[in-house]
Amino acid sequence: MxxxxxxxxxxxxxxxxxxxxxxxxxxxxxxxxxxxxxxxxxxxxxxxxxxxxxxxxxxxxxxxxxxxxxxxxxxxxxxxxxxxxxxxxxxxxxxxxxxxxxxxxxxxxxxxxxxxxxxxxxxxxxxxxxxxxxxxxxxxxxxxxxxxxxxxxxxxxxxxxxxxxxxxxxxxxxxxxxxxxxxxxxxxxxxxxxxxxxxxxxxxxxxxxxxxxxxxxxxxxxxxxxxxxxxxxxxxxxxxxxxxxxxxxxxxxxxxxxxxxxxxxxxxxxxxxxxxxxxxxxxxxxxxxxxxxxxxxxxxxxxxxxxxxxxxxxxxxxxxxxxxxxEKQVIEVADRESAQPLAARGGAIDFDGVTFRYGNQEAPIYADFNLRVGAGERVALVGPSGSGKSTFVKLVQRLYDVDEGRIMIDGQNIAEATQESLRRAIALVPQDPALFHRSLSENIAYGRPDARQEEIEVAARRAHAHDFISRLPQGYETLVGERGVKLSGGERQRVALARAFLADAPILILDEATSSLDSITEAQIQEAIEELMEGRTTIVIAHRLSTVRSVDRILVFREGAIVEQGTQKELAALRDGHFKELLEMQVQGLVLDDG
The missing domain is CATH 1.20.1560.10 (ABC transporter type 1, transmembrane domain)
Incomplete structure (x- = not known):
């Protein structure tokens, strides 16, 4: 009331x-x-x-x-x-x-x-x-x-x-x-x-x-x-x-x-x-x-x-x-009074007995969930919609607090760290990047606002964004419009990749980061993405299973639980496996599309 x-x-x-x-x-x-x-x-x-x-x-x-x-x-x-x-x-x-x-x-x-x-x-x-x-x-x-x-x-x-x-x-x-x-x-x-x-x-x-x-x-x-x-x-x-x-x-x-x-x-x-x-x-x-x-x-x-x-x-x-x-609205995720900056080094992630439910749900999406992602490990999350992949990433970013258990990064409970330090340790490239109505330089340097112009341009080159930016009348000073509306989807995604290159965070999250790129451009920057992942703990939310070949481990989610894990070759070899089923469905979809 x-x-x-x-x-x-x-x-x-x-x-x-x-x-x-x-x-x-x-x-x-x-x-x-x-x-x-x-x-x-x-x-x-x-x-x-x-x-x-x-x-x-x-x-x-x-x-x-x-x-x-x-x-x-x-x-x-x-x-x-x-x-x-x-x-x-x-x-x-x-x-x-x-x-x-x-x-x-x-x-x-x-x-x-x-x-x-x-x-x-x-x-x-x-x-x-x-x-x-x-x-x-x-x-x-x-x-x-x-x-x-x-x-x-x-x-x-x-x-x-x-x-x-x-x-x-x-x-x-x-x-x-x-x-x-x-x-x-x-x-x-x-x-x-x-x-x-x-x-x-x-x-x-x-x-x-x-x-x-x-x-x-x-x-x-x-x-x-x-x-x-x-x-x-x-x-x-x-x-x-x-x-x-x-x-x-x-x-x-x-x-x-x-x-x-x-x-x-x-x-x-x-x-x-x-x-x-x-x-x-x-x-x-x-x-x-x-x-x-x-x-x-x-x-x-x-x-x-x-x-x-x-x-x-x-x-x-x-x-x-x-x-x-x-003023009276409760800030549900707030820094604790004793919060300290997160000292992220290798980027190892541990889910320790995590139980979590969204506010409008009775049943938890995770119940006593345990997982370790080693420092520098590349992990792909696959599974049907609603299986818990996006929730995993949101919890790592501490967009929500868990109901029970804890999430650790390099042995530190993220609930006891400042949110700013936690999120500066994570570079996110979303599927549909939203840009500010500011210059391209400001958007690329958003994760490192003190970056020099030369560093911004190096990050843009690595993301294959420099060429299209150079062709614009104002170059790096071009205003991109509300949410980046003046750029194409592929251009926005390359700007988001350049932002991640410049942020240089120990943890990298890729939410199907090449989905808006044409096949030629995707091939061009895949090598850069491989370079970006090198030495970083990488979480890939995979909608297209063809993008998970280079990861160390694939986690197959279903109803908030990991039902299978392994390399692509190992999972594809499992008879009646969930990953194999998902792979066959996508292959059939591609065949039908070609037909």
Missing amino acids: KQKFGFRQASVFVWQYWKQVPWLLSGAFVTMALATLCDVFLPVFAGRLIDSLADAAFAERAVRIDDAYWALAAFVGISAAFHVFREASYRFWIPLATVTMRRIVCDAFYRVQRFSADWQANAFAGATVRKVSRGMWAYDEFADTIYIGFLPAGIVLVGITANLMVHWLLMGVFVLVAVVIYLLVSVLLVALYVAPSNAIMNKSDSAVGAAMADAVSCNATVKSFGAELREDRRFFDVSDLWQRRARKAWSREINSGTVLSVMTLLLQGGLLSLALWYWSRGQATAGDVTFVMTSYFVIHGYLREIGQHVRNMQKAINEIEDLVGF
């Missing part, structure tokens, strides 16, 4: 950032409070100014003019002080806001980067980006609502109500009751009437971002099937739903504003009627009536915005909820 999220949780989230810069925070709030106190006392001097002028005979004006000038000077001085303190407050508030927003978005990025592989697989990248950026701006709205909205309004309402009570108790009580009712109605309207619609609208807003990112990132697939109109219709349906929900949410905001406007009119009528009643009884002067009228206008100026502030607050709370959720 989802935990209820509200003002308290959002306030705790914001406070943890504010308390990091106490001098900016205190400077901003103190100067804003001083500016607001000027508004509280402004009606007092406005009333005194009118009293010094009202009903004065001509002969008395010379005497009263001094009082009038003093009242005017105080009135102007308070107005000037208001602007000075207000401007000073923003000099504190702007740096507080910018440093906080930066820290919020950086913290969110930090955590999202470290969420589990399962979380990444289940989250839309576009929706995640939208949640982070929207949450950052939601903080801005939340903080501004407190600082520019609630803080000054609270000071003004308390101060002026106290002023009125000192002069006329009944009038002060009337304002107090009216303001409390107004605030209560504002909160109830937002919480029960406006907020639910805003929350639904925000979900549709995230869905719009997710749908757009999904289609744009897969545009090549869309084009290959001529499915632009189909994707248009899908996106239009999502955006239509957002439109309907947004119209409903915004209409409710207008309706609540109408109710609050009626309430301010009732406050105005009641307050001024009381002032006239006191004047008619001789208990109030013209200056007193001016004091009351000015007080009302000040109160109204703040009350008029209270409803909007409450709506903004609830909207910000709804939108900041995702960031709070990211």
